[in-house]
Amino acid sequence: MKFKKLLLLIALLPVLALAQQKIAAEAFQLSEVRLHDSPFRQAMMADMNYILALDMDRLLAPYLKEAGLQPKAENYGNWENTGLDGHIGGHYLSALSKMYAATGDVRMKERMDYMLSELKRSQEVNGDGYLSGVPGGKAIWQDIAEGKIDAGSFSLNKKWVPLYNIHKIYAGLYDAYAFGGSDEAKEMLIQFTDWAIRLVKDLSDEQIQDMLRSEHGGLNEVFADVAAITGDEKYLGLARQFSHRAVLDPLLKHEDHLTGMHANTQIPKVIGYKRIAEVGGNESWADAARFFWENVVDKRSVSIGGNSVREHFHPVDDYSGMISSEQGPETCNTYNMLKLTRQLFLSDPQVKYMDYYERALYNHILSTEEPEHGGFVYFTPMRPGHYRVYSQPHTSFWCCVGSGLENHTKYGELIYAHSGNDLYVNLFIPSTLNWKGKGLELVQETRFPDAETSTLFINPKTKSEFTLHIRYPEWMDRDALQIKVNGKEVAFAGAPGEYVALKRTWKKGDRVDLALPMHTRVEQLPDGKNYYSFLHGPIVLAAKTDTLNMDGLYADDSRGGHIAAGEKYPLNEMPVIVAPEDQLTSLVKPVAGKPMTFKLENLSPGKFANLELIPFFRLHESRYVIYFQRLSADELKEMDAKTAMEEAAKAALELATVDLVFPGEQQPESDHFIESERTNAGVTQGKHWRDATGWFSYLLTDKNKEAGKLRIMYFGADKDRHFCISINGEKLADVSLDGSKGPEFYRVDYEIPQSIIEKADGKLRVKFEANPGSVAGGIYEVRLMKR
Known part of the structure; x- marks a missing residue:
């Protein structure tokens, strides 16, 4: 008997070796929470229709082709046949698994x-x-297994982020097991992870870290998940190997090196650091994840909870790009920030995590799906007067379609949580919780935010003592929360930003009524510029302006179809609030008979006098304003003159531009089919660049054959750099940078011979190639201009 016990102990050693970090709270399974009628359930059902509209055989085609099997249908187009083939298939498997758990709909299980x-x-x-x-x-x-590694931020061995791509099917298999209950998916996942171990077994740590310069999603997270479900230390070792030290090491020291980084490349890495900390018990890695979260939430996010401009973290003290760009916060970023927030909350159930979660859920995630047609949004512009673009099921296969398929399946994941016998009520969303382990049903009835109340009906099978923790949100005033139990008001300890604890013996039919009075407040753009967003409670308010010139509102299959490329209205023609800062909230007046609708006074010019503010998540298929500029009367006159000149210059430049690439920025380069050899990218004074000791090139489009010159932006301090520029193999110019212009940016125009344009058939491959022993670039902007 002792020998058998010893054998059992030896068998358990891998499990015992995983010194798991203590988790303070647990989330309920999606299958234990059912949504009632609400904007969230409406979004979930629209998502289900989108899921059902997709052809599984077309999503599966890339996998069958790569296995040498005959596909049953052709690949979808767009990103699904231009290098990221198969990435949506992984997201789709995750979405099916989660939707099945969240709804019990057998069609989701059959498809999974x-x-x-x-x-x-x-x-x-x-x-x-x-x-x-x-x-x-x-x-x-x-x-790669042989050590032949050529990595860039968005390429690996000349392929478009293949590590990122395979992460999606890793995650899909894990979700099919964790949410869909498929043991087959678990075995497939383990086999695939064993393949990854063999892939890197002969590589040094330096080679693996070099490989991780290429975007790789959350591979470290999913490998830690495999360690957790198998209890085998080797998978945790793999997770650590796939953790990018160039990002982790500064975070461990609480250093902020994020400015200029591609945002959604970094967030999944940090989710992985936190997951490794949970499975392996490494508190310093968990602390690094907390530091990252605080940096992004407190310093780099706008009022809707999103972050980034053109997919990159901008300087914390300069949000000008957020206001000027049509490429505002990316949905994938917030998808991943919510995953990280969930992890941090479950380790340390503080209200601050749920306050952010609620804000991002209502104001960004919920707003990124068109409620009738189910199309998903990539960028949510903060530029006043601009608009969003929505995907279509058979044309659009961007990363934010993949995360969008998942976003609206899992609204039930953190409405409630539990710790031992204690129950947390985190969000005010109509739903039913079936706490199987406790034998408890909780029903939440609410019309929040249209009504400032919520009622909880508590139905244990037998009388049960436990503590009900109710979130007292930061957006409420002190002493504003009111709680009644079975009709009687109860006294409690607690303030905004804390949980209110109600400990008692609960019986079937007990009722808890919550009064959640909201007030209107303003939030200034974090860099201190005179732009302000209005919130009522946690809800960001926005104003519809018009529905004109919204080119590509529903995306086609073009590479840039996810960008709202229609006319950008001049900022000096957008509504401005003429009032002192301390009067802003007094200018917001409720509109009688319309819940969550407000009139905003003192707007200029006069044509905006009747604008109404409504919840941004309800505003669709329209141009809008979230951030309003505030000026005095004198400042308004000065701004009009200055901005009119600036906007006119920008408009003229856009009109003269045929195509444009921002080197060093991931999506613009991918959209222009970058090719490269021995190249690097970075940021100088907030602007991205690319250079090379070899070469790099972009494919620009000139479908009307109207291009006449190539305009290149350089940095004046770059010196001793000699290279040539060619178009379609014909030399355009020899360039020497000598550093004589000092630390400022400048542009040079190069005339393009008409003979090149005529022979080009609308496609121009622009190449920058270093002279032997020198460097090509840095190149900060590549702009194809009209004749």
Whole structure:
């Protein structure tokens, strides 16, 4: 008997080796929470319709092709056949699994099982656990296993972020197990992870870190998940190997090096650091994740809870790009910030995490799905007077379509949480909780935010003593929260930003009434500029302006179809509030008979006098304003003159531009099919650049053959750099940078011979190639101009 116990102990050693970090609270399974009628349930049902509209065989085609099997249909287009083939298939498997858990709809389970059966066929044919739709992936991985690594921020061995791509199917398999209950998915996931161990077994740490310069999603997170479900230390070791030290090490020291970084490349890495800390018990990595969260939430986010401009973290003291750009906060960023917030809350259930979660959920995530047609949003511009673009099921396969498919399946994940016998009520969303382990049903009835109340009906099978923790949100005034139990007001200890604890013996039919009075407040743009957003309670308010010139409102299949490329209205023609700062909230007046609708006074020019503020999540298919500029009467006159000149110059430049690339920025370069060899990218004074000791090139479009010159932006302090510029293989110019212009940016125009344009058939491959022993660039902007 002692020998058997010893054998059992030896078998358990891998599990015991995982010194898991203590989790202070637990989330309920999605299957334990059901949404009632609300904007969230409406969004979930619209998402389900979108899911059902997609053809599984077309999503599966890349996997079958890479396994050498005959696909049953052709790939979808857009990002699904231009290098990221298969990435939506992984998201889709995650969405099916979560939607099945959240609704119990058998159609989701049937689709999940079909996807798994076809993916398993592919994995079995591959024979080594590998499973992916990365085009030509097997050759890439063979080279990498042999140490042949050529990594850039958005490429690896000349392929578009293949590590990021395979992360999506890793995550899909994990979700099919964790949410869909598929043991088959678990086995497929473990086999695929064993393949990854073999992939890097002969690589040094330096080689792996070099490889991780390429965007790789949350591979470290999913490998830590595999460690947790198997209890095997080797998978935790793999997770640590796939943790990018260039990002982790500064965070461990509480240093902020985020400015200029591609935002959604970094957030999944940090989720992985936190997950590794949970599984392996490393508190310093958990602290690094907390520091990152505080930095992004407190210093880099706008009022809707989103972050980034053109996908990159901007300087904390300069939000000008947020106001001027049509490419505002990216949905994927907030998808991942909510994952990180969930992790941090469960480790340390503080109200600040749920306050942010609520803000981002209502004002960004909920707003990124068109409620009737179900289209998903990539960028949410903060530029006054601009608009969003919505995806369509058979044309649009961006990253934010993938995360969008998942976003609206999991609204029930943190409405409630529990710790032992204690129950947390975090969000005021109509729903039913079936706490199976406790034998308790809780029903929440509310019309929040249209009504400032919520009622909880508590129905244990038998009388039960436990503590009910109710979030006292930061957006409420002190002493504003009122609580009644069975009709009697109760006294409690607690203030905004804390949980109110109600400990008692609960019986079936007990009722808790919450009064949640909201007030209107303003938030200034975080860099101190004179732009202000209005919130009522946690809800960001916005104003519709007009519905004109919204080109590409529903996206086609073009590479840049996710960008709202229609006319950008001059900022000096957008509504301005003429009032002192301390009077702003007094200018917001409720509109009688319209819940959550307000009139904003003192707007100029007069044509905006009748604008109404409504919840941004209800504003769709329209141009809008979230951030309003505030000026005095004298400042308004001065601004009109200055801004009119600036906007006219910008408009003239845009009119003269045929195509444009911002080197060093991930999506603009990917959209222009970058090719490169021995190249680097970085940021100077807030502007991204690319240079090379080899070469790099972009494919620009001139479909009307109207281009006449190439305008390049340089930095005046760059010196001893000699290179040539060519178009379609014909030399355009030899360039020498000597540093004589000092620390400022400047532009040079190069005339393009008409003969090149005529022969080009609308496509111009612009190449920057270093002279032997020198450097090409830095190049800060590549602008194709009309004749």
